Amino acid sequence: MENWWIYQGVGAPHAGILRLPVPPPWRVFDGGPPVAPRDGVDSGVPRRLGDHRRAVTYRPRTPELELINAALYLRRPLLVTGKPGTGKSTLAYAVAHELALGPVLRWPITSRSTIQQGLYDYDAIGRLREASLSAQAVGSDEIDIGHYLTLGPLGTALLPYEQPRVLLIDEIDKSDIDLPNDLLNIFEEGEYTIPELRRMAATQPDVEVRTADGGQVGLRGGQVRCRAFPFIVLTSNGEREFPPAFLRRCLQLDLHEPDPEQLAKIVEAHLGPDAHAASEDLIERFVSRRNSGALATDQLLNAIYLTSAAAVESGMGREQLADVILRHIESDADGA
Known part of the structure; x- marks a missing residue:
């Protein structure tokens, strides 16, 4: 410091x-x-x-x-x-x-x-x-x-x-x-x-x-x-x-986009350590998709919350349900 x-x-x-x-x-x-x-x-x-x-x-x-x-x-x-x-x-x-x-x-x-x-x-x-x-x-x-x-x-x-x-x-x-x-x-x-x-x-x-x-x-x-x-x-x-x-x-x-370590801290602060421990795969998925188009950090938080709260009731897999949220902000037509 x-x-x-x-x-x-x-x-x-x-x-x-x-x-x-x-x-x-x-x-x-x-x-x-x-x-x-x-x-x-x-x-x-x-x-x-x-x-x-x-x-x-x-x-x-x-x-x-x-x-x-x-x-x-x-x-x-x-x-x-x-x-x-x-x-x-x-x-x-x-x-x-x-x-x-x-x-x-x-x-x-x-x-x-x-x-x-x-x-x-x-x-x-x-x-x-x-x-x-x-x-x-x-x-x-x-x-x-x-x-x-x-x-x-x-x-x-x-x-x-x-x-x-x-x-x-x-x-x-x-x-x-x-x-x-x-x-x-x-x-x-x-x-x-x-x-x-x-x-x-x-x-x-x-x-x-x-x-x-x-x-x-x-x-x-x-x-x-x-x-x-x-x-x-x-x-x-x-x-x-x-x-x-x-x-x-x-x-x-x-400002640059948060790296995986920063994303993990953001998830833990907003959703708790249990949510962080259970969502490492979604963080990796978010980072991977972000490399090919614009994604915002709050989309990751929404995806993790949704998969923890609704995955069982929806009958969808976690990744499939997360993909409902993790869509690029800009469409291909806009040059994303």
Whole structure:
């Protein structure tokens, strides 16, 4: 184990984040006042990482650990590319769990995603409706704009936490062509403005708004600036190229498919040692079929679960039943 690693890939939570040195001068941010850390168990951890009393599902190789830790040290986003099922999204949950950084903030990207959706949502129609009703009521209180604002995953991650939050921007390669460029300034400056609050700063400087993870936070003057730059994981299936300016602001990690040893640990963590011992043949079958076409790791887990739960009742052999699941993701017509 390298002494400089903050994230070690061991799976068990530890206080290694406290050893993270100060950022380089060009990545120092001074947002404040500090926001209290977000406590609580991330509901995504058991589904993503399995049962840590059995095994560790995500155990990165040394080159991967080096890039993950480099991103932590340099306060730079990590662009993770790989085939489906290689653990791109799981990486974010593994880092958040091991370094005790709170629940992962997840922003799933579609072709319609915009930078504002990642930063905040403003329900203008709801506010106008309530303002109209209040105007008809005698002695009604002034409408609090904070009731109609909710910070998005990116906006929440950039709050001035003392320790970095983990933000998963999932499938960035599915975005509109402009979104990567829109993220450039955010990644560089670590701050953003909410114009709706900025316009009211003179009369209502302090506003309480909801956060993407169900909390509440006070904002002053409509300005948000981070204190600890978040650990950002952007995943990509490699379906498009990104602008050089975007790539310059990220560290790039290409994840390889899990080898048989890693697959065995994944099976044990999710389904237990008995399932692992009884499924070595299916792991070999999965690896063999993966060599001739795309297969995702969750297909192996589904096949092992199905053969253990339904093989006898189905009247089919284990391998025959497993083959119902272990079909290549891409058809031959698509070039698989």
